[in-house]
Amino acid sequence: MIKASEHITVFEHETIRFDKGEKRITRELYEALQLYYGKGVPYFRLCYNGIQFCEYVGVIQVGKTVIEILPKADKNPNLGQDEQKWRDVLIGMLRVIGVFDIHSTSNSHLNIKSNTILDLYFELFLKEVEFLVHSGLVKQYRKKQGNLTALKGSLQFGKHIQHNLVHKENFYVSHNTYDVDHLLHFILYKTICLIKQINTNVSLQSRIGSLLLNFPEMPDVKVTESTFDKLVFNRKTQKYQNAVEIAKLLLLKYHPDISKGQNNVLALMFDMNVLWERFVYVSLRKVIGRENTITSQTTKSFWKPQNGNYSSIRPDIVINYDSEQCVVLDTKWKNLGGTKPSPDDLRQMYVYHEYFKAKKVALVYPSNMFNSIGGVFSRLNDKETFEKSCSVIGVGVGDNITIWQEEIAKYIKNWMDDKSNN
Structure with a gap:
């Protein structure tokens, strides 16, 4: 059974229960997740005596228990041996699409390999704030009211009379x-305190304590989405942007347990379908973007009701839009395992073929190895001479993210140039 302070690693679509299984959880943890599910979260679904995870991956921390959900696109039954591989794949993909921006001076030495996603966010935030403290915290002007022994600013006459009938040597001024x-430091200090409260990584504890000693104590403020909306960064405060963005993510994703106070929830989760689409898109742009135009989520009008606006279609990736060499790709994060694509996916690709006047279309899936299978749509009638085709491209998962990106782009480019699969 998983104890209250342990780390649980599961894979997407895996089920954990409190009544059986190697990754058996406590009933209290199940009840906390059940309560969190009631807030409308899409990360998992309830099942008999347990929960089943969906296509979302990342980290959910309940109290001191960290549940790490990793992606998995192969059918290897040796799950334990794959944990580090898929942890590296996930972190690498997140870095590629810009979730972990580790290229600035302040965060160029993160220990990527040994951490979970949550630890990475904590470490990245600490590194950013340490950099700000070292370089000097920015000061700002603010209005202040209170008693002074010298007249400064404007005298608040009503409050002066109220507070200083006896102490006539004081002046109540604005x-x-x-x-x-100021607000930037209120937010950062609140986030440091939150990390101190929920951190389970021993290697980060001394850094958190040291930062709290060096960062001036700030008042506790209520932070909402609107708090961040009204922030304006200037030349002096631009260096705060990375730290504030991470603070926003942590503070707004944190759900305190107001009933018991022990099962606070922090969830940093990512939809693998969206992550896979962005990863393939960025990889294509990086490697073959110079000789091809590559766009993401290109919208085209599809149907218009008598009253109202057009409905649209929007493929994931369009290469060489509005040209004779147009190619449309739709990415799907699932392993077909030798089965056929769903009829809905194929119908969708037929529409893309027609409306984008594409030379080629393909569904792009993760796989155990790189491969492509061609297929043709049936002719509408005997007079039709053009056979529309749709390929299924399997993308083997690589260990080195940079090399993997190159392999993806080169394989898809070779498929585009291959006339035999038109």
């Missing part, structure tokens, strides 16, 4: 002050 007490 004045501008120039210091570090």
Whole structure:
């Protein structure tokens, strides 16, 4: 049984229960997840005495228990041996699409290999704030009211009478002050305190404690989406943007347990279908983008009701849009395992073929190895001479992310140039 402070690693679509199984959880953890599910989260579904994860991957922390959900596109039954491989794949994909921006001076030495996604976010945030403290926290002007022994700013007459009938040596004034007490630091300090509360990584504890000693204590403020909407970064505060973006993610994804106070939930989850689409798109842009135009989520009008706006179609990736060499790709994060694509996916590709006047269309899936299978749509009538085709491209998962990107782009480029699969 999983104890309250342990780390659980599962794969997408896996089920964990409190009554049986190697990854057996406590009933209390199940009830906490059940309560969290009631808030409308899409990351898992409830099943008999347990939960089944969906196509979302990442980390859910409940109290001190960390549940790490990894992607898995192969059929290898040796799950334990695959954990580090798929952890590296997930982190690598997130880095490629820009979720982990580790190229700035302040965060160029992150220990990527040994951490979970949650630890990476914590470490990235700590590195950013350490950089800000080292370079000097930015001061801003703010209005301040209170008693001073000298008249400064404007005298608040009503409050002066109220507070200083006895202490006539004081002046209750409103004045501008120039210091570090402003909203940016309120947000960062609140996030440091949150990380201190929920961190389970021993190697980060001393850094968190040291940062709290070096960062000035700030008042506790209520943080909502609107708090971040009203932030404006200028030349001096631009260096805060990375830290504030991570703070926003952590603070808004944190759900405190107001009933018991022990099962607070923090979820950092990613839809693998969206992640896979963005990863393939970025890989194509990086490797073959110079000789081809590559666009993502290109919209085309499809149907219009008598009253109202057009419905549209929007394939994942279009290469060489509006040309004779147009190619349309739709990405799907699932392993077909030798089965055929779904009829709905094939119908969708037929529509893309027609409406984009594409030379080729293909469904792109992860696979155990690189391969492509061609197929043709049936002719509408005997007079039709053009046979529309749709390929299924399997993308083998690589160990080195950079090499894997190159392999994906080159394989798809070779498929595009191959006239035998038209």
